[in-house]
Amino acid sequence: MTQLRVIWWEENGVGLIDQTLLPHKEKEIVCETLESLWEAIKSLRVRGAPAIGVSAAYGAVLAAKLCQKSDPKKFAEEVKEGCDYLATSRPTAVNLFWALDRMKRKVDKVSDRPIEEQREALLEEAYAIEHENNEVCERLSIAGAELLGEESQVITHCNAGGLACGNYYGTALGVILKAAEHGKKIGVYVDETRPLLQGSRLTAFELMKAGVEATLICDNMAGHVMKTKDVDAVIFGADRIAANGDTANKIGSYSLAVLAKEHGIPVYVAAPLSTVDFSLGSGDEIPIEERLPEEVAGWQTTRTAPRDVKVYNPAFDVTPAKYITAIICEEGVLHPPFEESLGKLKR
Ligand code: MRU
Numbered sequence: 001m002t003q004l005r006v007i008w009w010e011e012n013g014v015g016l017i018d019q020t021l022l023p024h025k026e027k028e029i030v031c032e033t034l035e036s037l038w039e040a041i042k043s044l045r046v047r048g049a050p051a052i053g054v055s056a057a058y059g060a061v062l063a064a065k066l067c068q069k070s071d072p073k074k075f076a077e078e079v080k081e082g083c084d085y086l087a088t089s090r091p092t093a094v095n096l097f098w099a100l101d102r103m104k105r106k107v108d109k110v111s112d113r114p115i116e117e118q119r120e121a122l123l124e125e126a127y128a129i130e131h132e133n134n135e136v137c138e139r140l141s142i143a144g145a146e147l148l149g150e151e152s153q154v155i156t157h158c159n160a161g162g163l164a165c166g167n168y169y170g171t172a173l174g175v176i177l178k179a180a181e182h183g184k185k186i187g188v189y190v191d192e193t194r195p196l197l198q199g200s201r202l203t204a205f206e207l208m209k210a211g212v213e214a215t216l217i218c219d220n221m222a223g224h225v226m227k228t229k230d231v232d233a234v235i236f237g238a239d240r241i242a243a244n245g246d247t248a249n250k251i252g253s254y255s256l257a258v259l260a261k262e263h264g265i266p267v268y269v270a271a272p273l274s275t276v277d278f279s280l281g282s283g284d285e286i287p288i289e290e291r292l293p294e295e296v297a298g299w300q301t302t303r304t305a306p307r308d309v310k311v312y313n314p315a316f317d318v319t320p321a322k323y324i325t326a327i328i329c330e331e332g333v334l335h336p337p338f339e340e341s342l343g344k345l346k347r
Helices: 034-042 049-066 072-086 094-109 115-145 172-181 198-210 219-228 253-262 338-343
Strands: 007-010 013-017 028-031 151-156 185-191 213-217 233-236 240-242 247-250 267-270 316-319 326-329 332-334
Touching: 007 049, 007 115, 013 034, 013 049, 028 034, 034 049, 034 072, 049 072, 049 094, 049 115, 072 094, 072 115, 094 115, 115 172, 115 267, 115 326, 115 332, 151 172, 151 219, 172 185, 172 198, 172 233, 172 267, 185 198, 185 219, 198 213, 213 219, 219 253, 233 253, 247 253, 253 267, 253 316, 326 338, 332 338
Parallel strands: 151 185, 151 233, 185 213, 233 267, 267 326
Antiparallel strands: 007 013, 013 028, 240 247, 247 316, 326 332
């Protein structure tokens, strides 16, 4: 739920709001090389599964803009190589690969056309990916809003708002925003989301801008909050959902889901179908990104842990389907068994 410009195409390259600087600085950057876009994805200047997908689609347009080849077939090959390079930026969010594969299929289809036509076709495809992503986020937000009562308290983790999706609603925050737009009184406990604080920096910021009540908590307060406050639902987004419903999302989502089960609180995953990886039978097959130790051993330039301490920094975890009450997607609210409910929507 953001009113900021998150991702756009402009003459010189891919425009982004630098999310590492939010909420205190609203700085726009333009990635004019594939290397700078790769770095922007890797360092989370653009982040969140759908937003990574949209920015990568424009990355393919950038590859086409920069390509000097004059032979149409060789041109298409080089664009695809650019896509393959961008695909190495982060491993977990499947939307990255989904969008790049779609761009590669597009350039394959038009590879016998003149180069300018190929460039135009790629730009149209990227616009289509962005447009469809906006539409599905709004549709799933409407579907999910029905699950929340007239007065609801929810807990969310990480940031699955407009910033994570390149549009106004986002996914998990879209459900909350739509419920609020429908006149429901929603309060949100926002996990700060260590180590990179997407919850406190981005989710609290987006909820406050939208006028939705937000209460910031540290991740390790969630159990106490569930035990002592009336929490009606846990809602988070997804980076990759396996065919059986197992869901990879920001590290800490799994703990939250297990805690929710203990307290009899439903867990809703909100994600577009582009986040479902039907090629994976279970979440065990989802690659989990490991990031630099510095992210855990300190904050920005301040070191908080002893020098040389051993650090483990997985960026995501997998919540087994048995902890998930429903998956909210653009086709509606899906219930277990997810092999069946998701399977019916396989494309
Ligand atoms: O490392 P990040 O910030 O890219 O992780 C993002 C998340 O885990 C989001 O919750 C997920 O991508 C869903 S975004 C709609």
